[in-house]
Amino acid sequence: MLPLSLLKTAQNHPMLVELKNGETYNGNLVSCDNWMNINLKDVICTSRDGDKFWRMPECYIRGSTIKYLRLPDEVIDLVKEEVIARGRGRGESRGRGGPGRGRGVPGRGGFGGRGRGGPPGRGGGHMGPGRGGMKKKQ
């Protein structure tokens, strides 16, 4: 799953955003877009040296000013489930996960495929509608 999709999945979760100037913003993600612009609510802003604090009900951060975001661990598990659900929903089957067909094939985009050591899905798991339909191996 792409990094920005992970962010979309993390909506309503708490997170820490560090800007390029070193300020940190702690809050819950309301929304995000393709440019990584984000909306946070119940925000606590901490200055670079950790000595000044501000509290605000909501804030908007322009994507280009972000250095990184830290998310809670549970978001990764949420993503894995979503990838599995999506795989099942599209009804794709590559004949690989023979016995596991009913469960869906969680080997794409790098998530959930750890134990198998299989090749990561190119393009981060978005297989595109062009492929669709069941491929039956006779």
Place this chain on the structure above:
Amino acid sequence: MTSPGAAQLFDELDKKLMVYLRDGRTLIGYLRSVDQFANLVLHRTIERIHVGKRYGDIDRGVFVIRGENVVLLGEIDEVKEENTPLEQVSIEEILEAQRIEQERRQEQEQLRARFMKERGLQYTAEIGPDDMY
């Protein structure tokens, strides 16, 4: 992008990587996701602080790093990791060492600025703590 012999970030997925950021931070974690801007998703990340021959690790969890802030990244060789000449210390100790190091560096900068000023020359630090590149 897919020319023969070209390194791809996709090949590094699910590997344990060391990522070095423009602000000088070193992060080590498992690469879970990449996109066309080289934005990264790191899982089970630790921030490693180095001062001299000592280092300390801080657990950080999941990182979504904006690609433009990355200087370089490289795969961690687990075998070599076990045989480093570096000494691992506690978080408190390394943070203290880092603080002392930063103070020393600031003093040097101030000395430099004063030195230049006394000679009638302007000195502005070209690199700052935010972006060392």
